[in-house]
Amino acid sequence: MIVPLLAVMIAMDPGWSVGTVAQPDDVVLEVGGMVSLGDGSIMVCTRRGESWVIEQAFSDEPVYTLYADGLHEPLGLLKEDGWIYAVQRGELSRMRDVDGDNRIDQIETVCDDWEISGNYHEYAFGPRIDKEGNFWVTLNKPFGNEPFGKANWRGWAVRISPEGKMEGACSGLRSPAGIEISPGGEVFYTDNQGEWCGASKLAHLEVGDFHGHPHGIDSSSLDASLVEHPGEVPDGLLMPEVVGEIPHFKLPAVWFPYDRMGRSPSGMVWDTTGGAFGPFEGQVYVGDQYAPIVMRVDLEQVEGHWQGACFPFLEGFDCGITRLSWAEDNGSPVLLVGMTDRGWPSLGSRSDGVQHVRFNGQVPFAVKTMRARPGGFRLTFTESVDSETAHPDSFTMRSFTYRLHSPYGSPEVDVDEPVIESVKILEGGLVLDIQVEGLREGYVHELEFPGLRNGDGDELSHERACYTLIRVPGS
């Protein structure tokens, strides 16, 4: 029996409403991957190795069909060329329903060149297809009670040719729970803080990068590696200092300060809805496995490095989030929010399921973008700021960075309070340029706006914005 769940308003902006995909009692949707099949149908693969076709997913009585079982903890789905691609623990596979009964008839191994030793934390995420048609998969390192077997390519992002040939593209990843290709064709991933990953982050993946975790670096010596061995990784340096020590060490695009921006970022999607999902077209939405929230990230490329700001966005979902995906319902974009908290702490009232979010047209008062400029930042807003409040006293700023070290997570270190020197009002209050004394490259610049108001005297719908300043333009 399917119990219809009522759509609820979430305690956030009134601009978005949330519903839940009704779920039969005997189906457990510990979401690993989701993909839209069109016409209100979606496919959801679960950590139990099942893949479900859910037709009329947004109605009170969706129709569930077990498409596949026996997959090994699949954590990502992709629809391409008539096949459904799924990444399992040990392989990238593609599946097909030939006779149209929504049940799998064939599954083929595309690539199984990476290794697993049998540790629960050896997850694999993806796949995503880049501009050249290659698949990208990110591979967790093992975790928990040692010893676990030593397997190659753990902690790597691998690139797989359409023919199934694998190359090690980037190393030093820890728990890369989300991977996505930007509309511009660039590959990004999210990582969870822990050992050798001082803070959760969103980072750009380019062939040859080392992202800081030494667990899997020995695979650099294998033929398929495209990454130079980083040598011994120094334990305890400030992140900006590491760049000088390890030339191909990649700093992230965005750090997510602990607890203020979730704890464990996971799946993400770019807003490619052309405004149909609200005013944040072109930004990235990022889920969090611990906090049932969706954050938003605005990226820009500065001096060749992708960087940007993260903002609180949607909150109050039922469970920690693993996957975000787009679907369509009656021509409107629907953001699918896939959830599971099995095996890690999470807030929320449930342990699994899929929720869906729609924009209902009410635009909140929010900082739309935060961009770096020489000597400061440019903020754009969804509605005009009350010019009376557009002065330096309305802002506070804190800056800090993290250590690259072996302990689990890093505190915020080398903390400073840069001074907001001036605020310049542009475009009738839709844009503010703030001049800041004390910008530092390689540091998070966390901005709060306690005094800022719109014309109605409202505060911003979110408390802060955190800009990860790796490069200052023009410096």
Next chain:
Amino acid sequence: MTVPQAFLLLLTVVPGLLMGCDEGGPAAVHLPEAEVLMAQSNCLGCHEAESSTVARIGLMPGPRLDAVGGRMSPASMRAFLTDPGEAKPGSPMPSMLHGMPSEGQEELIESLVHYLQSLGGPFVADSTKHLPVEIEHGRVLYEQVGCIACHDAGGMGHLASKTSIEAMSTFLQDPLHVRPSGRMPGMQLDAREAVAIATFLLRDQVEPEGLSPRQGLVATMYRIDKPIVPEMLPELEVDHVMAVKNIGLDDLPHPDDFFAIRFMGMIHMPREGRWGFRLTSDDGSWLYIDGEEVVEHGGTHSNTSRENFVQLDKGAHGFELLYFEYTSYEELSMEWRPPGGEWGPVPDVAFSAELATFNPPVDPSFVIDEKMRVEGESIFRKFHCASCHVPGAPSPGLPLASLDPERGCLSANVRPGLPSYGFTDAQRAMLSDLVDGATLLAQAPSPGRSVNHAMERFNCLSCHARDGTGGVSSELDRLLVSEADLGDEGRLPPDLTGVGNKLNEDSIWNVLLEGERIRPFMSVRMPEYGDVLIDLPGHFADADALEGDEVEPAFSIEIAAVGQQLVGDKGFKCIECHVFDGHPSLGQPGPDLADTHERLRAGWFTSLVLDPQAVNPGTHMPAFLATDQPVFPDLLEGDPQQQADAIWSYLSLGASMPLPSGVVVDASEYRLDPVDDPILFGVFMEGVSPRTIAVGFPERTHVAWDSESARMAMAWRGDFMNARGTWHQRAGALERPEGEDVLELPPGPAITALATSMSPWPEAGGISEGNRRDEDRIPIFMSRQGDLTIEERARPYLWAGGSRLVRSFQVRSTQHISGLRLRAALGTRIDDAGEGQWLVDDHVRITSRNVEGAVRIAEGWQELLLPIRMLKNDDGTWSGVVEVEVLW
């Protein structure tokens, strides 16, 4: 009344027995009562006898004393040694001190006490707190599991001065460890039950003032370093104990992480009815009422809820809630829902903490005196205490055959230094006759007599009747209860008349020696006596089994299918009253039908189903076959005998038995039960690889495909898999088959091209390429070796006594490949059984219907190889097929 007491009484008040003894002359040597008395007095512990005599009579040594100092107080040792019969009525322990001056006695006893206290002692124990309801729970258990079949209903008052709750409950969980004689059998008690019974037996240790009720609960805080389950409670480190008003963490100081709290007290229900309880916690929590688990919400998880409902009387009930917090956020709350009401908080006034403090009989002034200990040890030796108390000790007395009954232990005046049993004259006469005719005792008794001897000796007759004697007393009858409404048959221990013809020997063994419980719904439990009963299953079989009743009816799959239908809800609905392979019955929970064939003899089963009342008078089992009009006239011509045979044939499928229609599959969250289509399950699998796809079939025969090495790695029967290790929490466990008959298939690729007939079989080769489903949704696994693609389908079919596995292979290639072979088996010995069959290591039968196989020897192993012939297809490609059946 204890066992020996019963015998003394019996022998005292039934002069007829003694008359027989007096009048019968030498034949009376065989008086069964005498042999039982000889066994229970452990005469053969001191007096050597023929091994056949020992086998006939048996030994009943006393308790092992190697750790007695840790479980018995000095005072109770003194009292017992002074007068065993007085301190412990019915004890078979003889007096060793008779005829000795009393002042010397005291000194001697004190030395023995010092020596015995040095063995694992001296006795120390802390006070412990328990809910008074536990005492009551213990009393109920004491009565209902059957302790009172041998012991006084009121418990044993002397125990309070003897031992502690901890030592007592440890003993109760495994009495055979201390008392290997089986005199005190194990009652299959878990830790919680053993503690409850211990609180009942030692209730005199409670201080009266410890029982004043007050509002609130007692909370015990523990430190933990990993997530816990309730079974770990005894090992947890107590941090502190405090009084609290209600369930929750708000007013209760606690660390951020790594702690557990056990709340204990009483909960007062304002009215009778079906009450709901809901636990909301982060992380795990468990609720018990009156010692029964009501809500289980274990594991590490976020702040989620679980609820359950339970019928409760008005008034006070034992309350216990266990909670733990591992890391991160911690939350705990409890709500209740009155019958017909709404969920809400439980008010403070509903709780009272009334804990009983048990003070063990510790004597702080007692210190082991080395000199006395040494003296005691020498007395222990001098009295030959070891003969009864130390396993394997030498026999100090004269051999049985050379005893003079007029002297020694059987004389009217036992001289000092020898054990005095306080035998009555009648008993002395009876034993003297036995000793006189000791040579006759070396003869093997009839099986029936051996059964009777064991049943007398271990007091089986207090619970079981056999051949018109024994059975429960009216007092016991009144106390024994059952969770099932199956009449006396479902409540009282079974009549054992002819049991050796009903049950096969193995199943009697399982009950007597493996602790198997066929009727877990009965409150009374079959005790465990240990190895002393190893001969009894054979004696039952020899005494009772009727020739011909072991003959199995002819088997066919079609007939078994009729049996399956008859058992299910479209047949006689046997599943209404019988559990089936662990799945609950629809109504009353009668014995598990899926075990029937393993337990029962064929002839007895047929007699039962054809006329239940004749075989088992009073049974609730209906006579579904013995009707004037057949219920299913179209099945096997409606013939009762054939239909009975069909049911038996179906039940003979063992682990491969498909479930009958109508069985409600156990809703356990992680159990995987293939019902219609095969189930695929991707796992880390022990002995295979971390990339295994297990395939479960409704025929209850299953296989595991190893994607890592591209081969079928394993097959087994019975239950498929339990996914808990893969689906619960962080999981990642190495999974194993849940079932039985595990068959490991040869390592390496199943098919390869051998360059020459001498080329060794490769250890590896082939890469997995996925699978496709056939029209029955059965996966066909695909692999590749260079240009060669191989498809394998493994499919089970039911077969007499179980199932067989058919492995079908199809190979394809763009060009002809010569030397292709299937390695159908690998073993230490493969015998050609003719007609395309081979027997591998005496337990696996391989059949190839079309292809001639050959066995070759390879490095100490034997391999069965089948050639694969490739044929050219119309499109210019080449292909070939091969198929083998595997029966194991």
